[in-house]
Amino acid sequence: MSTRVEVGQEREREHEPGQVPGRGQEQAGSDERPARPTRAFSARASLAAPLRAWARLHIRTRWALALITAIGAVACLPGELPAEMRLALFAFGAATVLWTLTELEPGYVALGAGLLACIPAGRQEQFFSALGNDVVWLIVGAFIIGGATAGSGLAARLTSAIVGRARTVRGLMWMVTAAVVPLSFLVPSTSGRAAVLLPVYRSLTERLGDARIAKALALLMPTVVLVSTTATLVGATSHLVAVDLLQQTTGDTISYLQWALWGAPFGIAASVVVCVAVQALFLRREERRRPIAQQVRLQPSGRSPLTRAERIVAAVVGLALVGWLTEPLHGHGIAAVTIIAAVVLCAPGIGVMKWKEGVAAVSWPLVLFVAGALALGGALVETGAGDWIVSSLFAVSGIEGLTSALALMVIIAALSVTAHLYVTSHTVRAIALIPPFLALAATADLSPVAVVFIVSIGLDYCLTLPVSSKALLVFTNADGDGQGLDPRDLLRLSLVLLPAYIALMVVTYELWWKHTGLAL
Numbered sequence: 001m002s003t004r005v006e007v008g009q010e011r012e013r014e015h016e017p018g019q020v021p022g023r024g025q026e027q028a029g030s031d032e033r034p035a036r037p038t039r040a041f042s043a044r045a046s047l048a049a050p051l052r053a054w055a056r057l058h059i060r061t062r063w064a065l066a067l068i069t070a071i072g073a074v075a076c077l078p079g080e081l082p083a084e085m086r087l088a089l090f091a092f093g094a095a096t097v098l099w100t101l102t103e104l105e106p107g108y109v110a111l112g113a114g115l116l117a118c119i120p121a122g123r124q125e126q127f128f129s130a131l132g133n134d135v136v137w138l139i140v141g142a143f144i145i146g147g148a149t150a151g152s153g154l155a156a157r158l159t160s161a162i163v164g165r166a167r168t169v170r171g172l173m174w175m176v177t178a179a180v181v182p183l184s185f186l187v188p189s190t191s192g193r194a195a196v197l198l199p200v201y202r203s204l205t206e207r208l209g210d211a212r213i214a215k216a217l218a219l220l221m222p223t224v225v226l227v228s229t230t231a232t233l234v235g236a237t238s239h240l241v242a243v244d245l246l247q248q249t250t251g252d253t254i255s256y257l258q259w260a261l262w263g264a265p266f267g268i269a270a271s272v273v274v275c276v277a278v279q280a281l282f283l284r285r286e287e288r289r290r291p292i293a294q295q296v297r298l299q300p301s302g303r304s305p306l307t308r309a310e311r312i313v314a315a316v317v318g319l320a321l322v323g324w325l326t327e328p329l330h331g332h333g334i335a336a337v338t339i340i341a342a343v344v345l346c347a348p349g350i351g352v353m354k355w356k357e358g359v360a361a362v363s364w365p366l367v368l369f370v371a372g373a374l375a376l377g378g379a380l381v382e383t384g385a386g387d388w389i390v391s392s393l394f395a396v397s398g399i400e401g402l403t404s405a406l407a408l409m410v411i412i413a414a415l416s417v418t419a420h421l422y423v424t425s426h427t428v429r430a431i432a433l434i435p436p437f438l439a440l441a442a443t444a445d446l447s448p449v450a451v452v453f454i455v456s457i458g459l460d461y462c463l464t465l466p467v468s469s470k471a472l473l474v475f476t477n478a479d480g481d482g483q484g485l486d487p488r489d490l491l492r493l494s495l496v497l498l499p500a501y502i503a504l505m506v507v508t509y510e511l512w513w514k515h516t517g518l519a520l
Contacts, residue, residue: 110372147361231267416458
């Protein structure tokens with residue numbers, strides 16, 4: 001019975017009142033005729049959807065996709081370049097674009113680029129061996145030592161003891177500069193040194209209560225952190241990467257003592273220039289001469305006895321420094337000495353921190369980033385892609401045809417110093433520029449050691465934009481009320497310091513470097 005009712009209801013729906021079945025079918029047929037225009041409209045809509053999605057992308061993402069597509073197209077052009085070289089060039093170009101224009105994690109991009117450059121070309125052993133590179137282990141040990149140095153209060157004690165002797169604002173600026181430079185030997189990470197100085201900065205600004213002086217200090221501290229990086233081999237990861245690429249390519253190397261011999265005078269001179277420039281640009285004469293009241297000055301903590309943790313850290317770091325300086329005598333590399341020091345600082349009953357705390361102090365994303373970058377850099381070297389890049393990179397500058405050492409020095413300094421404007425990562429700049437400059441050294445019969453060191457000094461300059469350095473980011477609005485580092489002030493400072501830095505490199509080369517075994 002229910003089935004009959006359902007059939008009847010279906011017939012009633014088919015034959016509505018006042019409608020003839022035939023006419024209904026004709027009407028239905030007429031309604032179905034415009035199907036072709038509907039399909040055309042759907043096709044246009046399907047084409048418009050990707051365009052709308054493209055329009056919704058951030059402008060930098062669109063540029064990145066367009067540039068990567070262009071790089072891929074160029075890499076596929078007919079020519080004599082072997083496939084593995086094309087792959088390495090594409091991986092390097094795509095990684096540089098992603099590092100520069102997108103918000104993707106640098107470590108993720110580095111690992112992806114290293115995989116792309118190594119695995120399809122049958123170089124998987126080269127990729128996996130990058131994690132065992134001594135540079136990676138040196139970074140691990142350096143972060144553990146830096147965590148112990150900061151946690152024990154030794155770095156802050158050194159800084160506070162020097163700053164506490166200032167009598168005027170000018171004296172304070174010079175004392176801060178003098179305190180920051182030695183930290184490059186104690187805390188190998190630029191961001192670590194900035195983190196150590198941040199509490200000192202906040203304490204100073206709170207006691208001084210002057211926005212203009214706070215602004216000057218926010219510019220001075222991270223800038224000196226960055227330029228004093230040149231003083232030591234372990235001052236920046238890019239130094240280690242550069243030396244590693246030098247050793248892979250030529251078999252030569254730069255020891256810790258050699259780097260200190262060449263880099264420390266330049267780092268001190270550059271820090272002096274920075275201190276003068278910051279005071280001249282951001283402090284009036286009466287502000288520089290303003291006395292600092294006794295109650296405002298920091299108490300010189302250097303007079304109080306060292307704690308047990310500070311004594312242990314000082315002893316271990318001192319022995320590590322001796323080990324770094326005497327590497328040619330005992331034959332143990334910087335990485336081995338650093339790891340030994342890190343293990344001692346975490347040893348039960350002897351060290352100043354637990355092993356878990358030491359491991360937590362390591363920036364593991366940076367470790368993976370360096371491993372991927374080393375794999376990518378090794379692929380550029382072994383496939384000959386670096387030799388191919390040099391012909392394109394230096395063609396415009398005409399550096400290959402120069403014979404004057406002074407002219408070569410100026411061009412090398414200018415190219416390396418301005419690299420931070422288009423490659424924001426310090427380590428990436430080393431990966432990008434060291435292989436081409438090594439190829440230039442081979443073709444122009446230049447000293448590869450001199451070229452790598454001078455280029456590394458130029459790559460240490462990264463002051464124009466806050467994004468160019470983590471140390472700058474730490475001090476951007478560091479006091480939380482808008483009185484920290486302002487990007488516009490940083491740009492103003494860089495407009496003065498950038499040409500001054502290049503000039504200082506040239507002067508240092510003429511007066512010191514070429515007379516101490518670093519002639520081009």
